[in-house]
Amino acid sequence: MTTSVERPLRRDAERNRQRILDTAGELFAERGLGVSLDEIARHAGVGVGTVYRRFPDKEQLIDALFEDRLAEILATANASLEIEDPWEALAQFVERSLELQVADRALKELLLSTSTAHARIEQGRSQIQPVVEAILARAQAAGAVRDDLDISDVLLLQHAIGEAADYTHEVAPEAWRRILCIALDGLRPDRRRPTPMPAPPLDDEQVDCTMREWGQRRRR
Amino acid sequence: MTTSVERPLRRDAERNRQRILDTAGELFAERGLGVSLDEIARHAGVGVGTVYRRFPDKEQLIDALFEDRLAEILATANASLEIEDPWEALAQFVERSLELQVADRALKELLLSTSTAHARIEQGRSQIQPVVEAILARAQAAGAVRDDLDISDVLLLQHAIGEAADYTHEVAPEAWRRILCIALDGLRPDRRRPTPMPAPPLDDEQVDCTMREWGQRRRR
DNA sequence: ACAGAAATGGAAGCCTATTCTCCACTTGGA
DNA sequence: TCCAAGTGGAGAATAGGCTTCCATTTCTGT
Numbered sequence: 001m002t003t004s005v006e007r008p009l010r011r012d013a014e015r016n017r018q019r020i021l022d023t024a025g026e027l028f029a030e031r032g033l034g035v036s037l038d039e040i041a042r043h044a045g046v047g048v049g050t051v052y053r054r055f056p057d058k059e060q061l062i063d064a065l066f067e068d069r070l071a072e073i074l075a076t077a078n079a080s081l082e083i084e085d086p087w088e089a090l091a092q093f094v095e096r097s098l099e100l101q102v103a104d105r106a107l108k109e110l111l112l113s114t115s116t117a118h119a120r121i122e123q124g125r126s127q128i129q130p131v132v133e134a135i136l137a138r139a140q141a142a143g144a145v146r147d148d149l150d151i152s153d154v155l156l157l158q159h160a161i162g163e164a165a166d167y168t169h170e171v172a173p174e175a176w177r178r179i180l181c182i183a184l185d186g187l188r189p190d191r192r193r194p195t196p197m198p199a200p201p202l203d204d205e206q207v208d209c210t211m212r213e214w215g216q217r218r219r220r
Numbered sequence: 221m222t223t224s225v226e227r228p229l230r231r232d233a234e235r236n237r238q239r240i241l242d243t244a245g246e247l248f249a250e251r252g253l254g255v256s257l258d259e260i261a262r263h264a265g266v267g268v269g270t271v272y273r274r275f276p277d278k279e280q281l282i283d284a285l286f287e288d289r290l291a292e293i294l295a296t297a298n299a300s301l302e303i304e305d306p307w308e309a310l311a312q313f314v315e316r317s318l319e320l321q322v323a324d325r326a327l328k329e330l331l332l333s334t335s336t337a338h339a340r341i342e343q344g345r346s347q348i349q350p351v352v353e354a355i356l357a358r359a360q361a362a363g364a365v366r367d368d369l370d371i372s373d374v375l376l377l378q379h380a381i382g383e384a385a386d387y388t389h390e391v392a393p394e395a396w397r398r399i400l401c402i403a404l405d406g407l408r409p410d411r412r413r414p415t416p417m418p419a420p421p422l423d424d425e426q427v428d429c430t431m432r433e434w435g436q437r438r439r440r
Numbered sequence: 441a442c443a444g445a446a447a448t449g450g451a452a453g454c455c456t457a458t459t460c461t462c463c464a465c466t467t468g469g470a
Numbered sequence: 471t472c473c474a475a476g477t478g479g480a481g482a483a484t485a486g487g488c489t490t491c492c493a494t495t496t497c498t499g500t
Contacts, residue, residue, distance in 0.1 A: 010446055010497060033438075036487060047449030052489065112387075113435030114428065146414040149402075150421030156384045156399050163383035164376045167332070179376050182369075186406030189414060194366040194406075201370030208334065215333030218253075230468060233476060256458060267478030272460065 017054050019044045025065055028106035033062065059117045062110075069107050070124030073097055077131040087144035090135050091184055098158060098180060102165045102173075112159055146189045157183055171209045174199040237274050239264045245285055248326035253282065279337045282330075289327050290344030293317055297351040307364035309355050311404055318378060318400060322385045322393075332379050366409045377403055391429045394419040 009017065023044035027035045037058060041048045055061040080093035101108040110121055132154060139145040161183060165176035177198040185195050202210065229237065243264035247255045257278060261268045275281040300313035321328040330341055352374060359365040381403060385396035397418040405415050422430065 012497065013447060016447085037489090038487075041449090048489080049449055049491080050447075053447070058488085109438065112431065113438055114431040115435040148414065148417045150398075152395075152422035152427050153398055153402065155427065156388065156395065156422075157402070159387050160380035160384035160399055164380035167379050168376065175372075175376065178370075178373055179380055182373065182377070182406035183403055184406070186402035186404070186414075190412050192410050194368065194409060197368045202372035202376075207372050207375065211332065211334040215335040218329065218333055230475060232468065236476085257460085258458080261478090268460080269462080269478055270476080273476075278459080 013054075016044075016046050016050055020046065020051055020054060020061075021065060024061055028062075028065065029104040032105040033109050037061075062106075063118055063120050066107065066110055067120055067124065069100075069104065070110075070121060070128070073100060073107075073111070074124065074128050074131065076100070077128055077135065080135055081131060081138075085144075086135075086139040086142040087188075090139045090145060090187075093132065093135055094154065094158065094184070095180060098161055098165070098176070101158070101162045102169070102176065105166065108162050108166075112155075112162075143189060145187050149187060167214060168202065168206075168210050170213050171206045172199075172202050175202055233274075236264075236266050236270055240266065240271055240274060240281075241285060244281055248282075248285065249324040252325040253329050257281075282326075283338055283340050286327065286330055286338075287340055287344060289320075289324065290330075290341060290348070293320060293327075293331070294344065294348050294351065296320070297348055297355065300355055301351060301358075305364075306355075306359040306362040307408075310359045310365060310407075313352065313355055314374065314378065314404070315400060318381055318385070318396070321378070321382045322389070322396065325386065328382050328386075332375075332382075363409060365407050369407060387434060388422065388426075388430050390433050391426045392419075392422050395422055 008014075020040065024035075024040045027040055027043060037051050038048055041051050044051075051061075055064070076096045077093055080089045080096070083089040083092060101111065110118065111125065114122060129151075133151055136145070136149070136151055136154060140147050140149065161176055161179050164179050165173075168175040178201065181195055181197055185191060228234075240260065244255075244260045247260055247263060257271050258268055261271045264271075271281075275284065296316045297313055300309045300316070303309040303312060321331065330338065331345065334342065336342075349371075353371055356365070356369070356371055356374060360367050360369065381396055381399050384399050385393075388395040398421065401415055401417055405411060
């Protein structure tokens with residue numbers, strides 16, 4: 001290998017590299033992995049050429065960015081495993097993990113799809129799975145969750161609720177918590193009263209806005 | 221108006237028109253409103269020109285197709301309103317409406333977004349809303365549903381579960397029923413036992429396939 | 441202060457995909 | 471038989487993405 005000696009970047013280059021990483025992080029978070037490199041460059045105040053000089057292609061930029069975001073979810077899962085109440089552990093994990101996904105659209109996309117292009121991210125995900133399994137198993141053993149619940153249901157619920165969050169994101173950024181509340185209530189083996197809703201419902205105008213906004217986004 | 225006399229189409233033209241409508245219906249159902257007119261023409265075995273001769277643009281083709289599909293949902297809602305048990309009425313409506321949406325991706329897209337381009341469809345949707353409101357109000361009056369539930373939650377739940385259905389569609393087309401089951405259990409004001417799940421969970425391999433497949437679809 | 445290596449910007453080339461137009465040709469049916 | 475109605479599909483127009491290239495600018499060590 002001729003590139004084995006890593007010579008440090010020139011100071012301005014290092015600054016630009018960081019700028020690109022930061023900007024890409026923000027744009028991906030806001031609008032998903034679809035954002036073009038042209039746009040990232042523009043927002044970062046550099047030329048496209050500069051982006052390509054640092055990151056051979058889009059995939060590698062993404063890898064560089066999201067490795068540690070996945071670690072965050074893993075940490076969340078582990079933290080939940082420490083919570084004494086087995087039900088609280090599960091509920092907290094789902095809620096916290098959804099919060100992260102809602103705050104970062106690209107993270108959600110990476111979490112829910114597999115691609116051979118992102119080996120390192122793939123690996124991050126495979127570390128999370130067993131922890132979630134443990135959280136679920138414990139809750140089930142304690143009789144805190146319906147016992148026909150499967151780990152795949154947890155994944156699907158996250159996808160479903162995450163999508164609802166996207167839907168209302170611009171208009172009522174907390175509305176997804178209502179759906180989560182309903183879903184969590186549905187996970188309990190028995191229940192006397194509904195859990196109080198953590199957010200107000202959408203009014204007619206908000207529903208209108210949401211649908212109009214969604215229509216426009218689709219059209220793009 | 222010079223076009224007031226509607227002269228009938230030549231027989232071959234009428235046959236082609238129907239072919240286009242049928243094919244478009246199938247393709248839209250399968251892959252959503254994103255399908256191109258070129259593709260519709262190819263599948264219908266006609267030239268693009270023929271499509272444009274019959275339908276000035278894509279919007280009008282869509283309008284022509286989906287007016288009666290919306291009527292179907294309206295009929296479903298009205299039918300549910302006839303059901304004696306107020307809880308069953310709500311549950312059946314949500315389930316049946318989701319079944320229609322799962323079977324037709326384009327229908328789902330139209331149902332959840334607003335666009336000035338589709339006035340007639342817009343109008344169809346506005347007829348459905350009050351019926352759903354009535355179904356919900358009745359269930360609430362009977363104490364069959366948690367009373368902090370709002371009509372907007374029903375919409376959001378449909379969006380969420382419909383999306384989950386899309387996610388697993390290729391691999392486990394019935395999996396969404398599990399999520400619906402959980403959500404419906406979450407809507408009840410109290411509950412001693414979980415409702416039995418209506419479908420088996422996904423196994424590891426199915427989860428893998430789902431995620432891989434989803435990753436590929438996104439990339440397009 | 442200067443040489444020269446490193447880094448830069450962004451126009452340009454090259455994709456792929458879409459919607460929609462146009463017209464030489466074919467076909468149905470009075 | 472004849473001609474208005476109908477047809478197919480090449481291609482214009484538009485849009486948007488990724489990637490390359492190189493004349494120019496900026497840094498850094500001496």
